Amino acid sequence: MEEAYQEGKLRAIGVSNFYPDHFIDLASNMDIVPAVNQVETHVFDQQIEAQRIMEEFGTRIMSWGPLAEGRNNFFTNPLLAEIGHKYGKSVVQVALRWLIQRGVVIIPKSTHVERMRQNIDIFDFTLSDEDMAAIATLDTGKSLFFDHHDAETARMFMGWK
Numbered sequence: 266m267e268e269a270y271q272e273g274k275l276r277a278i279g280v281s282n283f284y285p286d287h288f289i290d291l292a293s294n295m296d297i298v299p300a301v302n303q304v305e306t307h308v309f310d311q312q313i314e315a316q317r318i319m320e321e322f323g324t325r326i327m328s329w330g331p332l333a334e335g336r337n338n339f340f341t342n343p344l345l346a347e348i349g350h351k352y353g354k355s356v357v358q359v360a361l362r363w364l365i366q367r368g369v370v371i372i373p374k375s376t377h378v379e380r381m382r383q384n385i386d387i388f389d390f391t392l393s394d395e396d397m398a399a400i401a402t403l404d405t406g407k408s409l410f411f412d413h414h415d416a417e418t419a420r421m422f423m424g425w426k
């Protein structure tokens with residue numbers, strides 16, 4: 266990838282699922298530091314420290330699973346609903362706006378056009394510092410999917426084609 270970048274074939278290199286230990290190793294040993302690193306990031310697993318470390322290297326955090334893929338009753342979360350009520354916005358819009366205000370790149374996924382429209386309609390309001398602080402309390406610091414540091418998880422990924 267670095268060779269392709271140096272030959273002008275790529276404008277940037279992006280990586281995925283490099284959590285702090287692996288990310289520091291990678292970024293310290295590459296000539297071209299990744300422009301983005303896509304990791305699981307949502308209200309329940311906020312990646313505050315991981316983001317700080319990426320920014321030390323000039324890498325932008327990108328969220329996969331910005332809606333937690335609906336896990337942990339995300340779509341009916343009472344705190345996000347209450348905050349959304351103040352602004353006339355949905356739970357989804359509050360969660361996406363919160364990521365944007367933190368400087369996280371987001372790629373929410375939907376197969377429905379109406380939802381895609383809703384998901385991009387987040388640039389006409391601003392969450393207050395109090396809202397941001399309240400949402401920070403939802404962090405569990407744990408994945409809702411898998412532990413990338415677990416040997417069995419690594420084996421599972423090695424088996425993916």
Ligand SMILES: NC(=O)c1ccc[n+]([C@@H]2O[C@H](COP(=O)([O-])OP(=O)(O)OC[C@H]3O[C@@H](n4cnc5c(N)ncnc54)[C@H](OP(=O)(O)O)[C@@H]3O)[C@@H](O)[C@H]2O)c1
Nearest residue numbers: 281329330331332333334357372373374375376377380383
């Ligand atoms: N790098 C990685 O390891 C990795 C891992 C996972 C995902 N990803 C990528 O991350 C991106 C994000 O997708 P994700 O699958 O992680 O999930 P996500 O964006 O957190 O959630 C997607 C789910 O939310 C629903 N949804 C979306 N907008 C909605 C709305 N406004 N109201 C209600 N429901 C809504 C979707 O249903 P409908 O489709 O029915 O609307 C879908 O079930 C994708 O591009 C995916 O490829 C990357």
